[in-house]
Amino acid sequence: MESSARAFKENARAAVADPQLKRALSHVKEGFIGKRAKAAAKLPEFEVLRDAARDIKNHTLDHLDLYLEHYERKVTETGGQVHWCPTAEDARRAVLEICRAVGARTVTKGKSMIAEEIALNDHLEANGITPVETDLGEYIIQLRGETPSHIIAPAVHLTKDLVEADFRAHHTAFPPERPLSEPRQLVNEAREVLRGKYLAADVGITGANFLVAETGTSVIVTNEGNGDLTQVLPRVHIVVASLEKVVPTLEDVSTILRVLARSATGQECSTYTTFSTGPRRAEDPDGPDQYHVVLLDNGRSSMLGGEFQDMLRCIRCGACMNHCPVYHAIGGHAYGWVYPGPMGAVLTPNLIGIEEAGHLPSASTFCGRCESVCPMRIPLPKMMRHWREREFERHLSPAGARAGLALWAFFAKRPSLYHFVTGMAAPLLAALGRGRFRRLPLAGGWTAHRDMPAPEGRTFRQLWAGRRQGESR
Amino acid sequence: MSEAREQVLGALRRSLRRGDTAGTSATASRLAEHRRNLIPARADLPRAEQVALFETWAVRQAASVVRVSDAAAVPGALAAFLKAENLPAEVRMAPDPELEALPWRDQPMLTVTKGPARDSDAVSLTGALAGIAETGTLLLHSGPAGPTSLNFLPETHVVVLSANRIVASYEDGWDILRARFGEGTLPRTVNYITGPSRTADIEQTIQLGAHGPRRLHIILVGANADAERD
Numbered sequence: 001m002e003s004s005a006r007a008f009k010e011n012a013r014a015a016v017a018d019p020q021l022k023r024a025l026s027h028v029k030e031g032f033i034g035k036r037a038k039a040a041a042k043l044p045e046f047e048v049l050r051d052a053a054r055d056i057k058n059h060t061l062d063h064l065d066l067y068l069e070h071y072e073r074k075v076t077e078t079g080g081q082v083h084w085c086p087t088a089e090d091a092r093r094a095v096l097e098i099c100r101a102v103g104a105r106t107v108t109k110g111k112s113m114i115a116e117e118i119a120l121n122d123h124l125e126a127n128g129i130t131p132v133e134t135d136l137g138e139y140i141i142q143l144r145g146e147t148p149s150h151i152i153a154p155a156v157h158l159t160k161d162l163v164e165a166d167f168r169a170h171h172t173a174f175p176p177e178r179p180l181s182e183p184r185q186l187v188n189e190a191r192e193v194l195r196g197k198y199l200a201a202d203v204g205i206t207g208a209n210f211l212v213a214e215t216g217t218s219v220i221v222t223n224e225g226n227g228d229l230t231q232v233l234p235r236v237h238i239v240v241a242s243l244e245k246v247v248p249t250l251e252d253v254s255t256i257l258r259v260l261a262r263s264a265t266g267q268e269c270s271t272y273t274t275f276s277t278g279p280r281r282a283e284d285p286d287g288p289d290q291y292h293v294v295l296l297d298n299g300r301s302s303m304l305g306g307e308f309q310d311m312l313r314c315i316r317c318g319a320c321m322n323h324c325p326v327y328h329a330i331g332g333h334a335y336g337w338v339y340p341g342p343m344g345a346v347l348t349p350n351l352i353g354i355e356e357a358g359h360l361p362s363a364s365t366f367c368g369r370c371e372s373v374c375p376m377r378i379p380l381p382k383m384m385r386h387w388r389e390r391e392f393e394r395h396l397s398p399a400g401a402r403a404g405l406a407l408w409a410f411f412a413k414r415p416s417l418y419h420f421v422t423g424m425a426a427p428l429l430a431a432l433g434r435g436r437f438r439r440l441p442l443a444g445g446w447t448a449h450r451d452m453p454a455p456e457g458r459t460f461r462q463l464w465a466g467r468r469q470g471e472s473r
Numbered sequence: 474m475s476e477a478r479e480q481v482l483g484a485l486r487r488s489l490r491r492g493d494t495a496g497t498s499a500t501a502s503r504l505a506e507h508r509r510n511l512i513p514a515r516a517d518l519p520r521a522e523q524v525a526l527f528e529t530w531a532v533r534q535a536a537s538v539v540r541v542s543d544a545a546a547v548p549g550a551l552a553a554f555l556k557a558e559n560l561p562a563e564v565r566m567a568p569d570p571e572l573e574a575l576p577w578r579d580q581p582m583l584t585v586t587k588g589p590a591r592d593s594d595a596v597s598l599t600g601a602l603a604g605i606a607e608t609g610t611l612l613l614h615s616g617p618a619g620p621t622s623l624n625f626l627p628e629t630h631v632v633v634l635s636a637n638r639i640v641a642s643y644e645d646g647w648d649i650l651r652a653r654f655g656e657g658t659l660p661r662t663v664n665y666i667t668g669p670s671r672t673a674d675i676e677q678t679i680q681l682g683a684h685g686p687r688r689l690h691i692i693l694v695g696a697n698a699d700a701e702r703d
Contacts, residue, residue, distance in 0.1 A: 024676070031677040045513045052510045059503075065485040065493070066500045074657065084478040136683055137674035153674060160676050183675040187683060194684065199592055214504050215659045225670040225685020228625045232662070243481065248500070249507040254643040258513070268530065269608045271671055272685070275663040285568070285620040286589040287661050297481045304488035 001119045001147060003352055005336030008359035015330040024159050025331050028150075032322035035266025036373065043262065053259050054377045056252045057313040061304060067213040067246050068295075074216025078278030080291035088118040091296045095120060095205070095238060098292050099129055102236055104202035110220060110227030111135035112207030113151055113316060114240045114296055116338045117351070120205070131205075132197045134226035136190055143170050149332030151339065152264050152318040157331045160186065194226070204230035204288070208241035209315065210256070211293070214249045217277045218293060221260065221270045228274055237276065237288035242296045244312040250275075256315060259375035264317035299351045307386050311346050313376040320370035320380060326363050335360060342370035346383045354387060358396050361387035400442065422459045430457040504657075509644050516606040516641035523606040524696045527639045530609025534668030535681060536689040540636075540696050544571075547633055548580040550692050555583075555596065558688070560629060565594040569618035572600055572633065589620035590627055597623040597686075598631045602653075603646050604639040604691075608667055611691070612646045615662040624664055630686040636696035 004011060015021055040046045060067055072082045083098075085091040091114075099107060107124060109115065109131055121131045121142070133142040137155035141148060143166045148154030155163070164180045167189055179185055206227045210219040218239045220227045231237040247253055261267040280287030303312055321327040321341025332340030337348050337357065345360040361384040370380045391397045392405070411418040433454025440447045458466075486493060516526055528538050541550050555562055563584045566572055577585055590597055599619060603612040611632055615621045624630060640646065643665065654660060670685030681687055 027677040031673075043513055043515070045511060048511055049513075056510070062489065063496050063500045065482050065489065066496055068485070069482070070500065070504060078658075084481045086477055086480050086484075090477060134684065135674070136672045140674070153677070155674055156677070158675075163675055183678045184680055186675055187672060187680040191682065191684060195592070198684075213500075214507060214657055217659055217663075223670065224672045224683035225625050226683065228621070228664070229684055232621045232625065243485075248503050250647045251507050251509050251644055254647070255510040257643070265673070268534070269610065269665075269667050271534070271667050271669070273665040275659060275665075277659040277661055277663075280615070280661050283617045284615055284661055285617065286622045287615060295481075297484065301481060301484035301488055304485060305490060306488070 001116055001338050003337045003356055005348060005352070005357040005360060008334060008336055008363060011334035011336055012330045012363070015334045020159060020162070021157055021331050024157050025328055028153075028156060028322055029328050032266065032318075036263055036319060036322070037266075039262040039266040039268065042268075043258070046259070046262065049255060049259050050375050050377055053256045053315075053375060054313060056247060056255060057376060060247055060252075061244065061309060061312055064244070064246070064304065067248060068243060071211055071213040071216055071246050074213070075278065075291075075293055076216075078216055078291075080216065080278045080293060082293045082295055085294055085296045086298075088296070088298050091118045091240065091294050091298070092120060092123040094292075094294045095240065096123065096127055096129075098236065098238055098290075099124070099203050100127075102202060102290070104129055104236070106130045106132060106197070106201050107203045107205055108132050108134050108197055108201040108230045108234065109138070110204070110206035110222070110230045111138050111154070112205065112240055113148075113338060114207055114242050115205065116148060117242075117298065118240070118296065120240070132194070132201070134194050134197065134224075134230055135222075136187065136224060136226075139190055139194065140166065143167075147333070147338070149340065150318060150321060151316050151341075151343075157333065198229045198233050201230075201234045203236040203238060204232075204234040205238045205240060206231055208239050208245050208293075209260070210253050211241055211246040212248075212250060212253055212275070213246055215275075215277055217250075217275045219253060220274050220276075221257070221272070222274070223265075223267075223271045225272055228272055231274075231276060232287055235288055236290040236292070237279070239276070239291075239293045240296065241293060242298065242300060244300055256375075260315055260317055263319040263373065263375040303350050308346065308350055308383060310378050311343070311350065311383060313378055314343055314347070315376060316343075317375060319373045319375065323369040323373050325365055325367060325369075335363075342380045342384070343378075346378075346380055346387070349387055354390060354394070354396060358387075358391050361385075361391075404442075419459075419461060423462065426455040426459045426462075427457050429455050507647075512642050512644055513607065518606070518641070521696075523641060524636050524639050524693070527604045527606040527609050528693065530607070531604075531668070531691060532609070534609055535671070536609065536668045536691055538691045538693055540693045542695070544574075544633075544635075544694050545576055545579075547575050547692055547694065548577050548583065551598065551631060552580045552583050554631065554690055554692075558629070560596055563594075563596065564631070565590055565597045565623060565627060567597075567599040567619050567623055569600045571618075572598065590622035590625075592626070594627045596629045596631060597627040598633070599623050601632050601634045601638065603649055604634050605641070605643060605646060605665070606639055607642050610643075610665050610667040612649075613664045613666060614650070614660040616660050621662045621664065624666065625670075625685045628682070628686060629688045629690065630669075631690045631692065633692045633694060635694045
């Protein structure tokens with residue numbers, strides 16, 4: 001997918017000024033947070049399960065090559081095929097080759113963020129194959145020519161009247177005067193339209209929430225059942241998955257599943273958890289004849305063994321963005337690439353470079369809510385700080401900020417000078433500011449949205465010394 | 474393609490700073506032992522209470538449950554359900570010997586055909602390998618007796634589940650599958666199903682019947698029948 005992460009500031013400014021977006025995003029704050037809290041409270045073992053889930057992934061990542069080799073062996077044994085893809089380009093090519101080999105004209109798709117990452121739909125269309133998104137949210141944004149704004153609720157930025165307008169514009173076979181203002185009516189109409197697509201598709205593409213090394217299985221977790229119709233009806237099932245999705249055993253998946261749905265939608269469990277292993281067996285009455293796994297690296301192998309390895313534990317539940325005040329204010333599109341919110345702020349620079357995505361790790365209040373709700377206990381704020389440090393080291397941060405930090409560092413390294421200057425400045429600023437500054441020279445951007453509190457007349461060290469004196473008296 | 478494979482595995486090993494065999498014994502034993510992790514205590518109950526817990530959770534997730542005393546009562550319970558829901562008396566049934574053995578001739582008004590689901594089928598009937606008490610979840614798998622399309626294509630999915638197949642956890646489900654299919658092997662498709670299809674993609678409002686079944690009805694066999702319960 002093409003990135004507009006460089007334009008984050010402009011994107012965010014436009015998003016904040018969009019009243020329709022604000023209305024749509026209010027559902028994130030109202031819905032997800034309370035539901036997750038309730039689901040977590042209902043399971044006494046929830047916090048311990050988060051530890052267990054973290055430990056499973058840590059062990060897996062430390063042995064990732066070995067588990068992937070075992071996983072591939074099991075896929076092959078059951079008649080499937082694994083396609084190793086170092087880059088997004090390799091993955092696009094692998095999918096296209098499989099589609100071409102069976103003469104595919106239409107492809108149905110379950111929701112997959114990896115397919116977004118490799119911009120699969122554009123590639124298929126450019127090569128004469130029609131991809132049809134079947135997850136309701138993905139279907140809506142495909143009609144609109146948009147990208148997902150949330151990793152589990154792709155159309156969360158839309159209100160129902162916008163969806164109604166899109167359906168009226170695209171579903172021209174339905175009577176124009178039909179009632180279509182209720183979510184129920186919209187869901188039913190999409191159901192009717194997509195039914196025909198499932199039955200006509202030559203290839204079904206799904207993502208994977210997990211890959212199981214023990215059995216060579218791919219796992220999808222859905223509520224709609226679209227991912228299941230997508231893989232059971234066509235002749236070919238292609239799974240697109242990134243390589244960190246692997247876990248050792250069925251027991252390990254079961255543990256992580258217990259924290260996934262609760263963290264994501266606040267459900268006890270999702271409606272459908274589906275384990276797919278190879279193509280249909282000789283005696284099976286239905287199912288696909290071919291089973292392919294397109295296994296994507298795309299920069300993840302270089303995250304292993306470094307300060308961003310913990311990010312590879314992510315199970316894409318979306319809890320971090322559901323709880324993020326920045327996401328609440330600007331939504332997902334402003335982040336400019338596939339993955340929004342705190343997880344995107346850490347992951348995106350890893351995948352497309354800090355030069356492109358440098359604004360994202362700074363788009364944080366460092367309130368820490370993301371880490372506090374992450375089911376895999378990923379230290380997201382800490383990793384955003386790692387990116388800020390790298391930006392500074394590589395001279396990517398703005399000149400003003402660098403100069404300010406250099407000035408501060410000059411004084412910080414000379415304590416007596418620091419003490420002298422701050423001792424002079426504090427009473428002066430207190431007199432000038434009278435409580436607060438509405439505008440600061442050289443920091444107009446910062447004070448445009450908030451006031452800078454003025455010092456109260458003495459420095460911390462002076463106050464501290466005074467207190468010590470008082471005590472010793 | 475094998476070049477790409479070596480490229481990816483090589484990159485992983487460089488990042489992990491080790492050779493290609495180090496650590497093999499740790500992963501091999503973990504895979505062979507497939508040890509259980511912590512399992513919530515919720516379903517750690519005597520048998521009868523597990524059945525009740527299964528029913529409670531299934532209903533909470535919007536499935537409907539009816540209890541019958543024995544398998545012979547299933548065709549009657551199915552006919553009654555279809556009538557009550559105003560559904561046609563036509564059922565697409567899984568070619569499952571246990572379902573085939575039921576006394577269908579007791580319901581002459583009911584048309585029963587067998588095989589994978591077709592677009593026109595409104596109601597499907599399948600068995601289930603197990604019920605998971607922890608979340609009211611059904612465990613189904615593909616095979617000659619279980620076409621997967623029956624679980625998703627028709628608008629109404631009716632499942633016959635013996636109460637003695639209700640177990641505590643997903644982990645119990647894996648043990649049942651391993652006993653039947655062997656270690657490290659699964660059927661093409663294993664479905665854990667909890668309630669009917671749903672979506673919240675439009676303004677976070679939950680709607681049932683997104684793409685899969687609008688209704689999931691469970692006929693629970695051999696627990697106390699509804700009529701016998703107090």
